[in-house]
Structure formats: C-alpha cells, structure tokens
Amino acid sequence: MIGWVLDCYADMAENRMVTWVRTGQGAVRVIGDVVPRIYVRASKDRLEKLIGDLALIGVRDVSLVRRRTGLGEREREVLSVAVRDYASIQPLAMTIDAWGDHHDHLLYNVDLRMDQRYFLEKGVFSMGMVELPSMTSRDSRLRIDYQVPPLSSVDLRVKTKGVGIPTFDDPIASVAVNDVVLDGPEGSVLEQLQALIREEDPDIIYTDKGDSFYLPYLQRRAAEQGVSLELGRDRGERTSRGKSFFTYGRIVYKPPGHKLRGRVHIDRESSFTFRESGLNGLIELSRLSMIPLQDLSRLSPGSAISAMQVNEAVRTGHVILWKKNRPEDFKTAGALIACDRGGFIYEPRVGVHDGVWEVDFFSLYPSIMVVHNISPETVMCPCCPRSSLTVPELGYHICEKGQGLVPRVLVPILDRRRVYKELRKQGGQRGEMYDQRTKALKWVLVTCFGYTGYRNARFGRIECHESITAFGRDILVRSAELAERRGFDVLHGIVDSLWLRGEGSIASYCEEVSRETEIPLNLEGRYSWIVFLPSISTGVGALNRYYGRFEDGTLKLRGIAVRRRDTPALVEDLQQDMLAHLSGAGDTPSFLELVPSSLEVMDRYVEEVRSGTVDRGRLVLRKSISRKLEEYVQFNDSVAALRQLHDRGFELQPGQSVEYLITDSTSGSSWQRVRAAPFLEGDERYDAEKYVDLVLRGAAELLSPFGRGIHELRARDRERGSKHRQERYV
Incomplete structure (x- = not known):
C-alpha cells in the first residue's frame, strides 16, 4: 500500500514514534521506534570517566564512535550515548554538562526534534510517499513533479454568547463545520461536533484564532460540560507555550500552539507561511525541511532553512552542537568600519519620472552564497590561506577545495524556485500551485541570509554575513557603472534592484550583467511613470518608498500607508482611490496634470469624516x-x-x-x-479632526513631491473649512 506521511510525533509515555500515513483509503496509524542518541566530546580521560559515571545512572548503551563535530573538520572520537527514554534527553544532557563544569564536555544532537531523528534514521520525510507497512520511502525530497496527497479539509468556526472580548467562561452560541451550524445546549453541541468530525474525518482542520482562543476554549467548555472532546484521530493534543520575540525591527507574539494528533490543525491567523504561500507552499517546505506540516505551519521560514541545514549536516556525518556560543573574531576599528556596511544604496531622486526600467537580481544574496561558496567553514578556511577567491574590500579568502554546507543546501532551492517561476507563467489551475511554492521558497531564501549573521543560529557566522553584503555592494556598483556606460541614467538602486532611464537595449544590458556576475539580472518591467518619495524626517529620497504605474497599467506600491499593517481602512481606501485617479496618466506631463484634481478625492473623504457618517470599523x-x-x-x-x-x-x-x-x-x-x-457598539462619536488629519497625511504622503505636503494640505483645509467648520466630535 502506498501513502503520504501526514503527521509524526513522539509518544512520550510509550517511547515510540507515531506516524500517520494518508493512503487512498484513508489515514493509517504506524508505530515505529527510534533510539535517541546524544554525543559528547571531551578529553580522553574525561570520556573514560564519563563511561563509568553513565553506567551508574543507567543508559541504554555507550560507545566510542567517530563523527565530525564541526563544519570543515575531520572525524574525531566522541562518546555516543543511547538515551533510555525520550523524556530523559534534556535532563541527561544537563547532567553531563554539569559533570563537565559546563565547559569540559561539549554535547551534540541534544535538541534535535524527535520527528527529525526518526525521519533521518528511516530515510522518509513529511508529505513524502512511502510504502506500507515497511515505511519504505518511494519518493525524493528534491522531486519537482511530486504528487500531492489527496487531503480533505474542513473549516471550523466558533461563536460565543459573550459580549465584547470572548472569554473561556462564555457559553457556546454555535459551532460551524463548513456549512453545518451546530447550536443548542453546550453539551449537545460539543458531542455533535465530535461526531461530525469523526464522520467527515478531515485531514486538515482550518481555523482563525484556533491556537490563541478557539481550541483551548472548546476544551474548557467540554471540561465544564463533562464531555471528552477529541478533534484529532489520536487522543490528546500537543501544546506549546506562547512567546514574544524580536525580529526585523519589531516585537512579534507567537500564541500557544494547539496541535492535533493524526490530523493537521492550521490556524490561518497565526501561520505566517500559510498566509504568504498557502497550503502548497507549506507542503513544499514540509518536504524540503522534513518538518511535519502541522508543526511547520507554526514555525518561521528561518526554522525551515535551519532544519534543511541540519539534515544536510547529519547526512554528511556531522553531529550538531548544543548551546552554540562561538564568539565573533577580533577586528580592529578600521576593519569593523569596512565590514559593517550592509547593502549598497543609490539615493533615489525625489519626484516623478517616466520611461523607467526596473531590473532585479534573482535571489541576489542566496545566489552570492552559491556562486562564491560562502559558508561558515569556507570563509577564511585553514586549508586555503593562499586562495585566489577573495571577498571584495574585506580580503577574506574562501575555500577552493570543496562546496560548503550553505551552498549545498541552497542550490536545489534556487533551482526549484527558478523552475517554478517558469511553470507559473503557464497559468491554469497548476499556475496557482507553482505560485505558492515560489512564494514559500522566496521567504526561505530571504531568511537564509539573515541567519548567516545571527550569532546563535546553528550555522551562523558574522564573517559570512559581511562577505555576502560586500559581494552585493560590489555587484550593484559594477552593474550601475555598466548601465551608465551604456547610456542609462541611474535614478535609484537598493541592494538587489536598479531603476534606470534611457533608450538603450535593456535586454542586452541584463544579459551582460548576468554574464559578468554569474547571477541572473531580470527585467521587472518598464514604468509609464514612477514617484520616488522623500523621507518624512530629512526630506531626502526615502530608500524604499515609492509608487509607480507599469506600461501594462498595473501599479507597484512600496512603503506607503496602503501597504502598512497599522493603516485604518479609511486611509487605505483614500490612497487606493487617489492612486486609481492618478493611474489614468500615461506619462509625467499627464500625471502632473492629474495631481490637482486628485485633491478632490481627498476632499470627499474629509467631508465624509466631518459629516459623522463614516462606519466606525473603517476608523479603527x-x-x-x-x-x-x-x-x-x-x-x-x-x-x-x-x-x-x-x-x-x-x-x-x-x-x-x-x-x-x-x-x-x-x-x-x-x-x-x-x-x-x-x-465598540457602532454609534460612538469619534474625533473628526484627528481623522481629518490622518486623511490629510495619507494624501500628503502621495503628493508631497509636488508641493502638497502635510503643511500645505492643512493650510488648504483651514482655508476651505473656515466658512462652515462643523463640530470636532461627531
């Protein structure tokens, strides 16, 4: 019998692995075993003592084996410790660490996921095809034309009887499974829900706020009613703690995860990867990372790329260090100034420009890692001190003897994304599938670069990060110089993109740059017009705030209110309407002609706000x-x-x-x-003048390069409204 690996988790009580395989006839539960092993590196005397100490506390077995304990290193002797039960892995590791005074014993493979250990040992992977009952793989992670399993799904929605913010104490008003609405006494609703889920037997249950509220709420109501509610195929849930963390300049909160056994619960609201790339994107990353679909939906793309790197390291005989704490190499002040510069930027010319080409490098930073073999073990490797491969500006040498771990992992990802982008152009039903896969891979590639400079990442090293940005600066400068030699005017450039104006052959230019850099330079399109906006604080060109109309009529918007998460619907609608008005222009002169009349759009919004008729939801x-x-x-x-x-x-x-x-x-x-x-009840009065100012700011953001900044628009509004000013609060 053939099926696909749907879910996998450890049964901690029985010390066994449970895998659910989706076959053509339904889901099958498969029991398997894996013996978790941790490894210890220490002096010979300490290892001999450790063998005796471990015998006293009881482990399955210990043995001396040879493994690679670091990237680029040869095999060395380490102690392999087979842990007696799954729950003892961390406590045993902490004990061994303490016996070594927290510095004499280096431990490995301590924090690998249990499903990861099992998949690596069995040679199978999540969403991969297997043969039952042997659990033999009949698939390859790197297949592009893989078959997607026939997954069934339901949508679960819950309404409470509470007013305002729902709480666990609110009785259930109704529960909906797809179009079936269950209501009545709570106990009856819960029993009907369980019966319906068993009857439908879905592989996936979709929710919104399922992790943060609805699944724990249903369990609480079931406990209150004395009902045993099981939404999975197996008994019990797998839960994790909620946490706040800092990423890319902002604080993010991750709610507690509520995962089912044998079924996949996807909370659309809390799953970044699902929101960005849909189910097909999740399946793509699940196969490549070997992380079960349900778990991956709650993890970041960075966790996926980290798992891929670990899998490749284990495949090549490495053990994975626990509590990595590699210090940054010492640098002089001059070296720090040279290294810590980030990507290159050409300051944009504020205002409107027509006939502008936008060209973008294909996955620039990941491509640099592959083309220039950048990996923790290859940058300043001990084996090639006289290497001919060096990093621009920095002088770091790069290994010539072998491909590094990071490039080995990235090559198939880049290849897949390139193929999917081509297949996506064919359109049709499969076009959407390829689009979702492409988006998922894009986020993995983006986070891969960030992880190279993250000190606590398993394979992070700041010199890799510095090398990548140095190559990136060199490539962008060389590309801009070549554009100027060909008669193009460089209007703006940032990290991996250039905006050029001129009548030369853009196709020939892209071909030459691609050939010179070994990284594809692609044409994004030509703008009928594009507006580069000023920085609010300095007035100089903002690095990534612009809007423009391509020659095919589509708009590209970056960094403005309509693209930001905190913008109220009122201001979002305003900018959309103003942009629709301006998009009627086909060149710079006609654009400038439409600027004055675009203020009429703004005036309508101002009047609506002051009339008090705006739906309160649009003001939130x-x-x-x-x-x-x-x-x-x-x-x-x-x-x-x-x-x-x-x-x-x-x-x-x-x-x-x-x-x-x-x-x-x-x-x-x-x-x-x-x-x-x-x-909110819907009839509250609101601060009309505050919202008028938000409208004026939204309009000024688009029109400030044309003498319609916030101060000018406020003055204009005062002049227009001085004759018939209404109440401030409406």
Whole structure:
C-alpha cells in the first residue's frame, strides 16, 4: 500500500514514534521506534570517566564512535550515548554538562526534534510517499513533479454568547463545520461536533484564532460540560507555550500552539507561511525541511532553512552542537568600519519620472552564497590561506577545495524556485500551485541570509554575513557603472534592484550583467511613470518608498500607508482611490496634470469624516505593542486602549496588536481618549479632526513631491473649512 506521511510525533509515555500515513483509503496509524542518541566530546580521560559515571545512572548503551563535530573538520572520537527514554534527553544532557563544569564536555544532537531523528534514521520525510507497512520511502525530497496527497479539509468556526472580548467562561452560541451550524445546549453541541468530525474525518482542520482562543476554549467548555472532546484521530493534543520575540525591527507574539494528533490543525491567523504561500507552499517546505506540516505551519521560514541545514549536516556525518556560543573574531576599528556596511544604496531622486526600467537580481544574496561558496567553514578556511577567491574590500579568502554546507543546501532551492517561476507563467489551475511554492521558497531564501549573521543560529557566522553584503555592494556598483556606460541614467538602486532611464537595449544590458556576475539580472518591467518619495524626517529620497504605474497599467506600491499593517481602512481606501485617479496618466506631463484634481478625492473623504457618517470599523487603528502596560512611561492612544482592556481583565503580550477608535485625542482619560475595538457598539462619536488629519497625511504622503505636503494640505483645509467648520466630535 502506498501513502503520504501526514503527521509524526513522539509518544512520550510509550517511547515510540507515531506516524500517520494518508493512503487512498484513508489515514493509517504506524508505530515505529527510534533510539535517541546524544554525543559528547571531551578529553580522553574525561570520556573514560564519563563511561563509568553513565553506567551508574543507567543508559541504554555507550560507545566510542567517530563523527565530525564541526563544519570543515575531520572525524574525531566522541562518546555516543543511547538515551533510555525520550523524556530523559534534556535532563541527561544537563547532567553531563554539569559533570563537565559546563565547559569540559561539549554535547551534540541534544535538541534535535524527535520527528527529525526518526525521519533521518528511516530515510522518509513529511508529505513524502512511502510504502506500507515497511515505511519504505518511494519518493525524493528534491522531486519537482511530486504528487500531492489527496487531503480533505474542513473549516471550523466558533461563536460565543459573550459580549465584547470572548472569554473561556462564555457559553457556546454555535459551532460551524463548513456549512453545518451546530447550536443548542453546550453539551449537545460539543458531542455533535465530535461526531461530525469523526464522520467527515478531515485531514486538515482550518481555523482563525484556533491556537490563541478557539481550541483551548472548546476544551474548557467540554471540561465544564463533562464531555471528552477529541478533534484529532489520536487522543490528546500537543501544546506549546506562547512567546514574544524580536525580529526585523519589531516585537512579534507567537500564541500557544494547539496541535492535533493524526490530523493537521492550521490556524490561518497565526501561520505566517500559510498566509504568504498557502497550503502548497507549506507542503513544499514540509518536504524540503522534513518538518511535519502541522508543526511547520507554526514555525518561521528561518526554522525551515535551519532544519534543511541540519539534515544536510547529519547526512554528511556531522553531529550538531548544543548551546552554540562561538564568539565573533577580533577586528580592529578600521576593519569593523569596512565590514559593517550592509547593502549598497543609490539615493533615489525625489519626484516623478517616466520611461523607467526596473531590473532585479534573482535571489541576489542566496545566489552570492552559491556562486562564491560562502559558508561558515569556507570563509577564511585553514586549508586555503593562499586562495585566489577573495571577498571584495574585506580580503577574506574562501575555500577552493570543496562546496560548503550553505551552498549545498541552497542550490536545489534556487533551482526549484527558478523552475517554478517558469511553470507559473503557464497559468491554469497548476499556475496557482507553482505560485505558492515560489512564494514559500522566496521567504526561505530571504531568511537564509539573515541567519548567516545571527550569532546563535546553528550555522551562523558574522564573517559570512559581511562577505555576502560586500559581494552585493560590489555587484550593484559594477552593474550601475555598466548601465551608465551604456547610456542609462541611474535614478535609484537598493541592494538587489536598479531603476534606470534611457533608450538603450535593456535586454542586452541584463544579459551582460548576468554574464559578468554569474547571477541572473531580470527585467521587472518598464514604468509609464514612477514617484520616488522623500523621507518624512530629512526630506531626502526615502530608500524604499515609492509608487509607480507599469506600461501594462498595473501599479507597484512600496512603503506607503496602503501597504502598512497599522493603516485604518479609511486611509487605505483614500490612497487606493487617489492612486486609481492618478493611474489614468500615461506619462509625467499627464500625471502632473492629474495631481490637482486628485485633491478632490481627498476632499470627499474629509467631508465624509466631518459629516459623522463614516462606519466606525473603517476608523479603527491597529498598533503593535512592544512592551507590557506597566512598562510604558508615556500616555498615548495605544496605552489608553491597553488600560481599558486591563480594566476589564484582559492583558496583551508584547508583539500582539491593540485596536481602537480615537474618540478624543486631547483627553487624559483612558476611557474618553479612545474606545478599544472589542467594546465598540457602532454609534460612538469619534474625533473628526484627528481623522481629518490622518486623511490629510495619507494624501500628503502621495503628493508631497509636488508641493502638497502635510503643511500645505492643512493650510488648504483651514482655508476651505473656515466658512462652515462643523463640530470636532461627531
């Protein structure tokens, strides 16, 4: 019998692995075994003593084996320790670490996932095809034309009887599974839900807020009613803690995960990868990373690339260091200045330009890692001190004797993305599938670069990060110089993209750059017009804030309010309408002619706000909080909303978002200044002049290069409204 690996988890009580395989006849439960092993590197005397000490506390077995303990290293003798039961891995490792005074014993393979250990030992992988009952692989992770399993799914929605923010104490109003709505007494609803899930037997259950509220809520209501609720195919759930963490300049909150056994629960709201790339993107990364689909939906693309690197390292005889703490190599002040420069940027020329070409390198930083063999063990390797391969500006030498771990992992990802992008052009039903796979791989490639400079990443090393950006700067400068030699005018350039104006052969230019750099330079398109916006604080060209119209009529928007997560729907609609008006222009002169009349769009929004007829939902602002309420010093709108929630017994964690309506921006009272979104009834008055100012700011963001900045628009509004100013609060 043939099937696909749907789910895999450790049964900690029985010390065995449970794998669910989706066959043509349904899901099959397969029991397997894996003996977890950890490895210890120490002096010969310490290893001999350790063998005796371990015999006293009881482990399955110990043996001396040869393994590679670091990238680029030869095999060395280490102690292999077979752990007696799954739950003992971490405690045993901590004991051995303490016996070595936390520095004499280096431990390996301690924090590998149990499903990862099992898959690596069995030679199978998540969403891969296997033969039953032997669990023999009949698939390859690197296949591009792989068959997707016939997965069934349902959509689970829950309504509570509470008012405002739902709580665990609110009775169930109704539960919906697809189009079937269950209501009535709570106990009956829960029993009907369980019966319906068993009857439908879906492989995937989709929810919104399932992790953060609805699944734990249903379990709480079931406990209150004395009902044993099991939504998985196996008994019990797998839960994880919620946590806040800092990433790419902002605090993010990850809610506790509520994973089912034998079924896949995907919370669309908390799954970044699903939101960005859909189910096909998740399946693609699940196969490549060997992380089960349900687990991967709660992890970042960075976790996927890290797992791929670990899998490749284990495949090549390495053991994986626990508690990595490699210090950065010493550098002089001059070396730090040369190294720590990031990507190259050509300051954009503020204003509108027509006939502009945009060209982008294909996955520039990952491609640099592959073309120039950048990996922790290859940069300044001990084996090639006289290597002819050096990093521009920095002088680091690069290994010539073998391909590094990072390039080996990236080559198939880059190849797959290139193929999928071509297949996507064919359109049709499979076009969407290829598009989702392409998007998933894009995020993996983006995070791969970031992980090279992250000190605590398993295979992170700052010199790799510095080398990649140095090559990137060199490539962009050389490409810009070549463009100028060909008669193009460089209007803007940032990291991996250039905006050029001129009538030369853009195709010939892209071919020459691709040939010179060994990295494909692709034409994104030609703009009828493009507007580069100024920085709000300095007035010089902002690095990544622009909007433009391609010759085919499509718009490209970056960095403006309509693209930001915290923009209220009112301002988003305003910018969309203004852009629709401006997109009627086919060149710079016609664009400039439309600028004055675009203010009429703004005027309509201002009048609507002052009339008091705006739907309150369109005025709600959404702000991400960076700390707990008690840690804020200044009083502002977000703090006022947090205080309201606190007064009603609700606490938000750093990284979560607070939503509110501004009712009186001048008030020092939390309850008068704003109204938190969960407490809105729909007829609240709002601070009309505050929202008028937000409208003016939204318009000024688009028109500031043309003498319509925020100060000019405020003056214009005062002049227009001085004759018939209405109430501030409506």
